[in-house]
Amino acid sequence: MAHAAHADHADHEHHGPPKGFIQRWVMTTNHKDIGTLYMVFAGLMFFIGGAMALVIRAELFQPGLQFVDPQFFNSMTTAHALMMVFGAVMPAWVGVANWMIPLQIGAPDMALPRMNNFSFWILPFAFLLLISTLFVPGGSPAGGWTLYPPLTLQGGDALPMAIFAVHMMGISSIMGAINVIVTLMNMRAPGVTLLRMPLFCWTWLITAYLLILVMPVLAGAVTMLLTDHFFGTTFFSAAGGGDPVLYQHIFWFFGHPEVYILILPAFGVVSEIIPTFSRKPLFGYESMVYATASIGFLSFIVWAHHMFTVGMPLAGQLFFMLTTMMIAVPTGVKVFNWSATMWKGSISFEPPMLFAICFLFLFTIGGFSGLMLAITPADFQYHDTYFVVAHFHYVLVPGAIFAIMAGVYYWLPKWTGHMYNMTLAKWHFWMSTIFVNVLFFPQHFLGLAGMPRRIPDYSTQFAEWNMVSSIGAFGFGVSQLMFPIAIWQCVKGGARAADKVWEGAHGLEWELPSPAPYHTWESPPSMAQIEHGAPAH
Amino acid sequence: MLRKSAFLGAVTAALAVLAAPAHAAWSGLNMPVGVTTLSGEIHGLHMLILWVCVAIAIVVFGWMIYSLVKFRKSQGAVPDTQMLHSTKAEIIWTIIPVAILVAMAVPAASTLIKIEDDRGAQVTIKVTGYQWKWQYEYLDEGFSYFSTLARDSDAARQLDSGVDPKVVPNYLLNVDNALVVPVGRKVRLLLTSQDVIHAWWVPDLAVKKDAIPGVMNQLWFEIQPDKVGVYRGQCAELCGRDHGFMPIVVEAKSAEDYAAWVASKKPAPAAAPAAEAAAPAAAAVTTTPAANAG
Numbered sequence: 001m002a003h004a005a006h007a008d009h010a011d012h013e014h015h016g017p018p019k020g021f022i023q024r025w026v027m028t029t030n031h032k033d034i035g036t037l038y039m040v041f042a043g044l045m046f047f048i049g050g051a052m053a054l055v056i057r058a059e060l061f062q063p064g065l066q067f068v069d070p071q072f073f074n075s076m077t078t079a080h081a082l083m084m085v086f087g088a089v090m091p092a093w094v095g096v097a098n099w100m101i102p103l104q105i106g107a108p109d110m111a112l113p114r115m116n117n118f119s120f121w122i123l124p125f126a127f128l129l130l131i132s133t134l135f136v137p138g139g140s141p142a143g144g145w146t147l148y149p150p151l152t153l154q155g156g157d158a159l160p161m162a163i164f165a166v167h168m169m170g171i172s173s174i175m176g177a178i179n180v181i182v183t184l185m186n187m188r189a190p191g192v193t194l195l196r197m198p199l200f201c202w203t204w205l206i207t208a209y210l211l212i213l214v215m216p217v218l219a220g221a222v223t224m225l226l227t228d229h230f231f232g233t234t235f236f237s238a239a240g241g242g243d244p245v246l247y248q249h250i251f252w253f254f255g256h257p258e259v260y261i262l263i264l265p266a267f268g269v270v271s272e273i274i275p276t277f278s279r280k281p282l283f284g285y286e287s288m289v290y291a292t293a294s295i296g297f298l299s300f301i302v303w304a305h306h307m308f309t310v311g312m313p314l315a316g317q318l319f320f321m322l323t324t325m326m327i328a329v330p331t332g333v334k335v336f337n338w339s340a341t342m343w344k345g346s347i348s349f350e351p352p353m354l355f356a357i358c359f360l361f362l363f364t365i366g367g368f369s370g371l372m373l374a375i376t377p378a379d380f381q382y383h384d385t386y387f388v389v390a391h392f393h394y395v396l397v398p399g400a401i402f403a404i405m406a407g408v409y410y411w412l413p414k415w416t417g418h419m420y421n422m423t424l425a426k427w428h429f430w431m432s433t434i435f436v437n438v439l440f441f442p443q444h445f446l447g448l449a450g451m452p453r454r455i456p457d458y459s460t461q462f463a464e465w466n467m468v469s470s471i472g473a474f475g476f477g478v479s480q481l482m483f484p485i486a487i488w489q490c491v492k493g494g495a496r497a498a499d500k501v502w503e504g505a506h507g508l509e510w511e512l513p514s515p516a517p518y519h520t521w522e523s524p525p526s527m528a529q530i531e532h533g534a535p536a537h
Numbered sequence: 538m539l540r541k542s543a544f545l546g547a548v549t550a551a552l553a554v555l556a557a558p559a560h561a562a563w564s565g566l567n568m569p570v571g572v573t574t575l576s577g578e579i580h581g582l583h584m585l586i587l588w589v590c591v592a593i594a595i596v597v598f599g600w601m602i603y604s605l606v607k608f609r610k611s612q613g614a615v616p617d618t619q620m621l622h623s624t625k626a627e628i629i630w631t632i633i634p635v636a637i638l639v640a641m642a643v644p645a646a647s648t649l650i651k652i653e654d655d656r657g658a659q660v661t662i663k664v665t666g667y668q669w670k671w672q673y674e675y676l677d678e679g680f681s682y683f684s685t686l687a688r689d690s691d692a693a694r695q696l697d698s699g700v701d702p703k704v705v706p707n708y709l710l711n712v713d714n715a716l717v718v719p720v721g722r723k724v725r726l727l728l729t730s731q732d733v734i735h736a737w738w739v740p741d742l743a744v745k746k747d748a749i750p751g752v753m754n755q756l757w758f759e760i761q762p763d764k765v766g767v768y769r770g771q772c773a774e775l776c777g778r779d780h781g782f783m784p785i786v787v788e789a790k791s792a793e794d795y796a797a798w799v800a801s802k803k804p805a806p807a808a809a810p811a812a813e814a815a816a817p818a819a820a821a822v823t824t825t826p827a828a829n830a831g
C-alpha cells in the first residue's frame with residue numbers, strides 16, 4: 001500500500017503520464033490525453049463517414065444504378081450524416097476544447113476529470129452499435145439522419161440499436177457540455193475574467209449551453225419513436241390521434257441549434273487564428289461575444305424553416321422566415337469583424353491562416369445560400385433538393401471541418417513540440433480547397449435545375465454536374481489522406497517548436513513550454529503572464 | 538516558383554473540369570421561370586435574393602481580397618495594433634444588413650400571402666402518395682387512377698440493367714398515367730398519403746408540399762392560358778427504397794381538350810342525373826376525342 005502510494009507520488013512529481021497503455025489511455029483523467037482520444041476518434045469517424053460519402057458519389061457518378069441497391073444507398077446517406085455530425089465534427093470540437101480550454105484559462109485540468117473520461121469512452125460503444133446495424137437483418141437505418149416517422153419506423157432490428165446509439169451520443173455530449181461549463185465558470189485563473197477569455201472559450205461556453213438545452217430534446221424525440229414502434233404509443237401516428245409533423249417540430253427544435261453546435265466553436269478558432277496571422281488584435285471582441293450569444297438565442301426560434309413544406313399556417317411561415325433572416329445580422333457582424341481584423345494588419349499565410357481564410361470565403365457562400373433558403377416562397381423550390389445539400393455542405397465542410405483543420409494546424413506544434421511539414425500542409429490545403437468547390441459548387445446547379453436530394457439515380461439532364469461533383473468528391477477524399485500523414489510525422493519528430501509557436505500569437509497557451517507538459521498551470525499564471533497573453537481589448 | 542506553377546496547374550485543371558459541361562444551357566443551371574401565374578414571381582424573388590447576395594459578395598470579398606493583397610507581411614505591411622473596435626463601423630454594418638433584409642422580406646411576404654390565398658379553386662384533385670406511386674382522384678368528376686414510373690425507365694433503372702439511361706426518353710421522369718389539368722383554371726390539389734411522408738413537386742409549377750399520412754394538405758396553381766404542355770417533377774421527401782422512382786408528370790390541356798379528356802375518363806353514364814349534367818359540355822368536344830395538345 002505504502003509503496004503504491006509512494007509510486008503514485010513520484011509519478012506526479014515527474015509530471016509524466018502513466019506507463020501502461022490501459023492506464024495511460026483507458027483510465028486517463030488527463031484533459032490532454034482525453035482531448036487526444038476525442039480527436040483520434042473523430043478522425044477515424046471522419047474517414048469512415050467519408051468512405052460512405054464516396055459510395056454515394058460513386059453511385060451518382062453517372063445515371064443508372066451501377067453499384068448499390070437503392071435501400072443500401074439510403075443507408076449510406078443516413079449513416080454518413082450520423083457519423084459526420086455526431087462522430088466526426090462534435091467529438092473533434094470536444095477534443096480541441098479538452099486540450100485548449102484549460103490551457104487558455106490557466107486551469108490545471110477540466111473541472112470533472114472522471115466524467116470527462118466517461119463521456120469519451122461512451123462514444124466508441126455508441127458508434128460500434130451504430131455501425132453494427134449495417135449487418136443486422138433489414139439493414140441499417142435508411143430513413144435519413146433526421147429519422148422521420150413513419151418511414152424510420154419501417155426499419156427492422158436496426159431501429160432500436162440506432163436509437164440507443166443516439167441516446168449514448170446524447171449522454172456523452174451532455175456530460176462533455178457540463179464539463180466545459182463548470183470548467184469555464186469555476187476554473188478560470190484569478191485575473192482571467194469572462195471578458196478576458198479567448199473567443200474559443202466564449203463560443204464553446206455558448207455551444208455547451210446549446211448542447212445541454214437540446215440534446216435531451218433529441219433523446220425525447222427518439223424515445224417517442226421507440227415507444228411508438230414497440231409499446232403501442234401513437235405520438236406520431238394520426239391513426240391513434242398523433243401527428244407525424246410533431247416529430248419534425250421536436251427534431252428541428254434540436255436540429256437547428258445543433259448546426260450552431262457544429263459551427264460556433266469554428267467561429268472561435270477562426271477568431272483566434274486571424275488575429276495571430278494578421279498580427280493585430282481581434283476587431284470588436286465584445287461585439288463578437290454578443291453576436292455569438294444572439295446567434296445562440298436565435299437558433300431556438302427558427303427551427304421550422306426546415307419544414308416550410310409541411311403545411312404550416314401563413315403566420316407561422318412568416319414568423320420563421322423573418323427570424324431566420326435575422327440570423328444574417330449577427331453572422332454578418334462576425335464576418336465584418338474578421339475582415340476588419342485583417343484590414344491594416346501584417347498578414348502571413350501559414351497553413352492555419354490559409355484554412356481560416358478559406359473558411360471566411362466559403363462559409364460566407366454557405367451563409368448566402370442560407371439567406372436564399374430563408375425566403376419561404378423560393379424555399380418551396382429549393383426544399384429537399386441538391387441546393388440544400390450544397391448549402392449545408394458549404395457550411396459544414398469548408399466551414400466546420402476546415403476550421404477544425406485550421407485549429408489542428410494552429411495548435412499541433414504546442415501539442416507535440418514539433419513543427420509539421422509546412423509544404424505537405426499547404427498541399428493539403430490547396431487540394432482540399434480546390435476539390436471541395438468542384439465537389440459542392442455544382443450541387444447548387446443540380447438543385448436549382450430540379451434534382452431532389454437522397455436519390456440513388458437521376459434523370460439524364462443532371463448527368464454532367466453529377467459527374468463533376470463525383471470527381472470533386474474523390475479528389476477531396478484522396479487529399480484528406482495528407483492530413484493524418486502530416487499529423488503523424490509531426491508527432492514522430494520535426495523541427496523543435498518554440499513556446500510561442502507563431503510570431504503574432506497571444507493567449508495563455510503560448511506562455512507554456514512546447515510540447516505542453518503533461519500537467520500544466522498547477523500554479524495559476526501570474527498577472528504578468530495573463531496581461532502578456534491576453535489580447536488587448 | 539515551382540509551387541506557384543503547380544498551383545496554377547491545379548487551378549487550370551479544375552477550371553477545365555468545370556468548363557467541360559459548358560454546353561449545358563443556362564436552363565440546366567438555374568431555377569425554371571415556370572408556367573403558372575405565380576411561378577414567375579417566385580423565380581423573380583429567387584433572382585433578386587441571388588443578385589443581392591452577389592452584390593454583397595463583391596463588396597465583402599473585394600474588401601477581404603484587398604486586405605489580403607495590400608497588407609501582406611512579405612510586402613512589409615506594419616500592423617495597426619491600436620485598431621480595436623469602432624462603434625460607428627459596427628452600427629453601420631448592423632443597420633445596412635437590416636435594411637437589406639427588410640427590403641427582401643417585403644416582396645417575399647407579399648408573394649407568400651398570394652401563395653397561401655387558395656380561394657376560388659375551379660378544379661379539385663385529391664393526390665395520395667403511396668410507396669411508390671401517386672393516386673389522382675378527380676373529386677368533382679368521380680374517377681381516379683394511379684400514376685407509376687414508366688415501364689421503360691423502370692427496366693433501365695434496375696441494378697446493372699445494361700440499358701443506357703440516355704436512350705430512354707425522359708428517363709425516370711415519365712409515368713404511365715399523367716395528371717391532367719386544364720390551363721387557365723385555378724387547380725387545387727388535396728395531398729395526403731397512405732403510408733409514409735412524400736412530397737409532391739413540379740418545378741415548372743413552383744409548388745412543393747408534403748403528402749402526410751393522416752393529414753390533408755393543400756396547394757394550388759393556375760397554369761397560364763398559353764402554357765399547354767407537359768411538366769415533370771419528382772417526389773421530394775425521402776420515402777423509402779424507391780423514393781427516386783416515383784416521378785410526377787402533369788399534362789396541361791386547353792379547357793376544351795381537358796373537358797374531352799374528363800369525358801373519356803368518366804365511368805359509363807349509368808346514373809341518369811350525372812350523365813345529364815355532363816352531357817351539354819361533353820357533347821361539344823367528344824367529336825375530337827383524340828385531341829391531345831402537348
Ligand SMILES: [Cu+2]
Binds near residue numbers: 734735
Ligand atoms: Cu415518395
